[in-house]
Amino acid sequence: MNENGISGTNKTETKKITLCDKFPRFSPDAKQREILLSATSFSIRTAREERIVEVRANFPQIIDRDELYRIEKDIADAYELRCVRILPTYPSELFSLDYLPVVFTEATRLGAVAEGFFNDYTAELSDNVINIKIPFLDGGIDLLHGVGTADIIKGIIRSEFSLEFEVKISQREDYAEATERRRRVFEEEERAAIKAARELWKQQAEALAEEYVKSSTESVPTYERVASLTGAQAVVCDAGDGTVEYGRLKLDVSSPDLIYGSGINTAELSSLQLCCSNMNKYVCAGEIFSIESKESRTGGRVTVTIGITDNDTSAFLRITKSAAEAEELTSHIKVGDCIIAEGKVVSDEPRRGLNNAPPKARKETEYYVNVRSIAKIKRILRSDNAPEKRVELHLHTTMSQMDALITPEQALKRAKMWRHKAVAITDHGNVQGFPDAMLESEKSGIKVIYGMEAYFVDDEARAVYGNSDASFNGEFVVFDIETTGLSSSTDEITEIGAVLVRGGEIVDSFAAYVNPRKHIPENITKLTGISDETVANAPYIEEVLPEFLAFCGDRLLVAHNANFDISFIRAAASRCKLKFDNSYLDTLAMSRYVNPSLKSHSLDNVAKHLGIEEFEHHRATDDARACAEIFLAMARILEKEGIRDIPAMQDAMSANADPLRLHPYHQIILVKNKTGLKNLYKLISASYLQYYHRNPRIPKTLLEEYREGLIIGSACEAGEVYQAILEGRKEEDIEKIAKFYDYLEIQPLSNNRFLVDQQRVSDEEQLREINRKIVALGKKLGIPVVATSDAHFLDPEDEIYRQILLHGMKYTDYARESKLYIRTTDEMLEEFSYLGEETAYEVVVTNTNKIADMIEEVRPIPKGTYTPKLEGSEEELTRLCYTRAHELYGDPLPDVVAERLDKELSSIIKNGYAVLYIIAQKLVAYSESLGYLVGSRGSVGSSVVAFFSGVSEVNPLPPNYRCPKCRHSEFITDGSVGSGFDLPTKNCPVCGELMISDGHDIPFETFLGFYGEKMPDIDLNFSGEIQGMVHKYTEELFGAENVFRAGTIGTIASRTAYGFVMKYLEDKGISLPRADVERYVARCTGVKRTTGQHPGGIIVIPSEYEVYDFTPVQHPADDPTSSVITTHFAFSYLHDTILKLDELGHDIPTKYKMLERYTGVRVLDVPMNDPMVYSLFTSRNAIGIRDDKGEPATYGLPEMGTRFVMQMLMDCKPKNFSDLLQISGLSHGTNVWLGNAQELIKSGQCTISDVIGCRDDIMMTLIHKYSVEKDMAFKITEFVRKNKKGQPIPQNMIDVMVEHGVPDWYIESLGKIRYMFPKAHAAAYVITALRLGWYKIYYPVEFYAAYFTAAPEGFDGEIVMAGKSEVKRVIDELSAKTSTSQKEDALLSAMLLVYEYMERGLRFLPVDLYKSDSKAFLPENGKIRLPFSCLNGVGETAAQNIVRAREENGGIFYSIEELQTTAQVTKTVIEALRKNGVLDGISETTQLTMF
Secondary structure, three states: OOOOOEEOOOHHHOEEOOHHHHOOOOOOOHHHHHHHHOOOEEEEEEEOOOOEEEEEEEOOOOOOHHHHHHHHHHHHHHHOOOEEEEEEEOOHHHOOHHHHHHHHHHHHHOOOOOOOOOOOOEEEEEOOEEEEEEOOOHHHHHHHHHOOHHHHHHHHHHHHHOOOOEEEEEEOOOHHHHHHHHHHHHHHHHHHHHHHHHHHHHHOOHHHHHHHHHHHHHHOOOOEEOOOOOOOOOOEEEOOOOEEEEOOEEEEEEEEEEEEOOOOOHHHEOOHHHOOOOEEEEEEEEEEEEEEEEEOOOOOEEEEEEEEEOOOOEEEEEEEEEHHHHHHHHOOOOOOOEEEEEEEEEEEOOOOOOOOOOHHHOOOOEEEEEEEEEEEEEEOOOOOOOOOOOOEOOEOOOOOOOOOOOOHHHHHHHHHHOOOOEEEEEEEOOOOOHHHHHHHHHHHOOEEEEEEEEEEEOOOOOOEEOOOOOEOOOEEEEEEEEEOOOOOOOOOEEEEEEEEEEOOEEEEEEEEEOOOOOOOOHHHHHHHOOOHHHHOOOOOHHHHHHHHHHHHOOOEEEEOOHHHHHHHHHHHHHHOOOOOOOOEEEHHHHHHHHOOOOOOOOHHHHHHHOOOOOOOOOOHHHHHHHHHHHHHHHHHHHHHOOOOEHHHHHHHHHHOOOHHHOOOEEEEEEEOOHHHHHHHHHHHHHHHHOOEEOEEEEEHHHHHHOOOOEEEEOOOOOEHHHHHHHOOOOHHHHHHHHOOOOEEEEOOHHHHOHHHHOOOOOOHHHHHHHHHHHHHHHHHHOOOEEEOOOEOEOOHHHHHHHHHHHHHOOOOOOOOOOOOEOOOHHHHHHHOHHHOHHHHHHHHHHHHHHHHHHOOOOOOOOOOOEOOOOOOHHHHHHHHHHHHHHHHHOOOOOHHHHHHHHHHHHHHHHOOOHHHHHHHHHHHHHHHHOOOOOEEEHHHHHOHHHHHOOOOOOOOOOOEEEOOOOOOEEEOOOOOOOOHHHOOOOEOOOOOOEOEEEOOOOOOHHHHOOOOOOOOOOEEEEEOOOHHHHHHHHHHHHOHHHEEEEEEEEEOOHHHHHHHHHHHHHHHOEEOOHHHHHHHHHHHOOOEEEEEEEEEEEEEOOOOOOHHHOOOEEOHHHOOOOOOOEEEEEHHHHOOOEEEEEEEEEOHHHHHHHHHHHHOOOHHHOOOOOHHHHHOOOOOHHHOOOOOOOOOOOOOOOOOOOHHHHHHHHHHOOOOHHHHHHHHHHHHOEOOHHHHHHHHHHOOOOOOOOOOOEHHHHHHHHHHOOOOOHHHHHHHHHHHHHOOOOOOOOHHHHHHHHHOOOOHHHHHHHHHOOEOEOHHHHHHHHHHHHHHHHHHHHOHHHHHHHHHHHOOOOOOHHHHHOOHHHHHHHHHHHHOOOOOOHHHHHHHHHHHHHHHHHHOOOOEEOOOOOOOOOOOOEEEOOEEEOOHHHOOOOOHHHHHHHHHHHHHOOOOOOOHHHHHHHHOOOHHHHHHHHHOOOOOOOOOOOOOOOO
């Protein structure tokens, strides 16, 4: 048999031998036979003794790898072979990056380290290099490099496609987010596994239960319950002066302020740790960390749970009262208050039925205090009693990503409490704490020093330190040393190796061991092979060093990571009193320039990259020789570019330095004045948009360009100055670095004690010496030196919360005590007392105040309103409004219209808001030109200008009739009618035409204020299908350079914090009381995790300004590959300063579009007063379902189809539009329905029409019904609108209402409200619901088809086609659950609507290969044809590809094989289609049979 699988030589008689022929014992099935016959050629190798067969086969098309594996197994079974391997080869043009998952699987099968590493990869092919990026830290990447995984992947591709690619594996830039996604997937899988296990457990016979529990008990670990993480004893220390040491708090209990119950005997105060068993009387105290109010299921009673802590352990206090009493109690306390309480300790027993469960299913017994009395007390915090205070110039807030726990507000409050004149905000790489600091500063009067701890890179790149004009053909000494450790001041040299290079050749060498006179640590011996025995008889450094320096002469020295080696030589020379001032070259820095593609520039990596033969690493002589070869190889590369000497190389490196590849240093940048603020914003923007690599970098050249108005500090140990000292650089080098800074910084020893642990310094005394050196350096250069805390948390006891965060981020040294808390003046003077009293005072007090005094007061976000300009906006708005008003109400306009329009236009134009209306009008007109209506949100519908200009569909005028023919109109202005839609039908008394009723009586004042001074908030809902086009159109209107996406900041949510806390405890092998777990969770929430973008928020900068006048900009999620640019500040802080347009994507405009397409009936022609439509809210009769229970038929109607609202509808029985407005307002408010309007309606005091539903109703009811003056009515309305914290209504307002006969129940109801919905927003919702309800009644098939097309979430075609009973089963199963996932909620919502559709006698048609759309549900002969995308396993892309291929194929597929090939869909998609009967009747393959 030859290589092509052909036997014989006679062409006319040639018989094709197939792979099937070669394995006659193997009986392939049809699919296997088809694969084997498709091989165009093959060869077979056997190893008889090992019983292994290897088949290399050429295939014209890519074969499913699982099928090949199945064939291998079946052949092996047939011949009893140990292994069969089929090695496929394919035409090279078939290779694409989509094939990589197959390669990874094959690599794993070959034994490569690949399993799990490539589950969430990205890949790109460029210049014959496949760059694979995976979400793993450097350790994982290094592992793959070390075991040659990339080479195995490269070999598989070469073997199968005859292609030679370089394969590189590196870290994804978004590895943190990708890791989080992998974690979520894992959790989903874990939850699914747990669910399956629980189901299995339920099905076990009772006889096996005991045995199961026993085995589970033996296999599942339990954790020891402890009272606190600190292990402190339960002691209360009474100081005798009315204060007590309580846990880790100091409390003043001398004058408790009773707020609930009777008096408390403070002498009976017990430790919080004792809240662990039942006690009839128990007195405890603590700081409140949580307050939660929960209404009972039966209503009327509210349980208030208060979490308190002594910062050592925690407990829950509970009180159950009426809603009013509970609200009264919570109005007196807030998080952060300290209280003392007396009550009874009771147990919260584990749930019944779990006693036989495995340990992880059991609950520990929890205890809480059933409270009888509560009094407020005071916490005594650390105080700053120094007569002259320091200023903190280095402080991190919660905006330092996953690293700090001080909120900006807390920082300023602490500064105020300590009477500090100012405090700096210096977060890592961002200034997102500025807005909160600014707002708190304006309340507290404390000056904020705005700044940042930057990631600074010196892009004035150099590899040579000192002066040298040598050519590459000159003389150099390349050397390397081995040492006992990392610190040049405390460790010693053990070996020196060097070679002399002349004319590009190694001509001489030097090698010597050195006796270090100290023990060589075992880890060093393991690394270098040099032990105490090796150097026992070696000469001392005093003998070796002079010989080495003589060998060097005055030549340029060369070393890899040269600062390390040079620092040891310099330190030794100093101790030996020898002169050492040679210039030196660092091949590490040189490699970064010459070999920019390398991720790691370690000596062995660079050697391998340059093709230098392997050497014995970590031996000085070998490393020196290898370094020389590396240097010469890089010199040859540079010579090819015309660079032949050291000066030319330096010039080239400086000109082409890449900030992304340079080592970043920390650096403090403080804002001195307004110019500096804008310059800082420019620097930050560039750092995120141009120089982001793992962190946002600021190059030195850019900093120098924008340095005006900024003060530059040297920062912490990661700063450039500290590192230069640590590395033992030459004095002149250190001084040169220091001269760049405006001030130098030193910090407490505890901040840098980790350097001792890392053996980079010997002890704390050396840390003191470094600080002394910085102080001396500052004095010599005339640069002030300041002492800072580098604070990351407020108080010492807060360190544990940061440790939990660092543990969650996988830092191995998370438990290291750093003491990074903000310190008082006396604490800092004590800390730096070793500098001497005078110097300590200078660095702690004098110089920090000096820096603070240099800084002017600035505001990060300017005051005022800065709107963009569109020429002629005022005139155009006026023209649009009057033109439309005359069209509707005639000319001249009725007085009520003319007065309202004139008042609004005057206010809008006077305050400069006309441009905002015109922008909104243009966007709406643009959307409508594309065929999509726009929905308005919020209170913009309160404006008649918005209505007449076409921005809003809500008419805010009083209820009115208007004649479409003669323009006669009639207005009802006495408040007797809530909405014009509720007016009875009426013909025009002038011309007899049927009149149109409209108007909802919404005051303009609730939108723009009584004098039109409030910034308009215009939110628009665009179809999701055109949202991107609307954003582009906005850029066309104002210029892309002035339009940005609104940024958001993502912080740690409680659920994520809970995961961090529980993982921390799990690794400690302990458990805590639930209250204490909740305390740790509460303290870890709110810390910045990432950034993002608002789904529809667009920021527009006036063309006469730059964005940097208001905010820096960046990419969302710090993604340097993103094309989106967002504001650096969260958009909520910019809302009232610059224009923000809410151009949101929504499904309602899409539903409108689909309904018009399916029915031919315009949405705007749908009547608003059809009684049948209103009946949907109280009965299902209108949709043909017999209903005796009064259940509404509101599934699929926006905001009306939830269980909560449907119950409200059943309770209230709305009759008209006004009632529905009330329902919409009540369902969106806070403390408006539950415990308020619901009780009033149930008690019969009033009906749905009477209660307070929307915020605007307060003003109109007070004016119309009770004759309260407009100004006071507006003030009362505004007070209620803003009263989120539940402050009592001012007595003067109550007096006015009582005087005008406002009933007590109304005033009490106002006092309970915490948030109210705008009437205009409610009207927009109800109008939408009525429109869709009309289609639901009269065009049912089209309604459901449009609904599921626009909102397919949760629709499961497989369940639906299983029939009505299966849909009902799923609904019942999900409804019975006490907790459901977001996915399950979507499924339940979809199935409820599906079931309603089926109850109406309507049917779905299955997915059809030739009739179904990719995602649209299509009406077809009174039924709905399902789309491809509704099937599990068929994604949107696959569905689109199927429809595309169908059109290209002329509407027919001859086989499944053709479908898969032309549509380019996966086997998973094919199986999903097959499972659902879509492929029935289609042959598997396309074959031509000839007879």
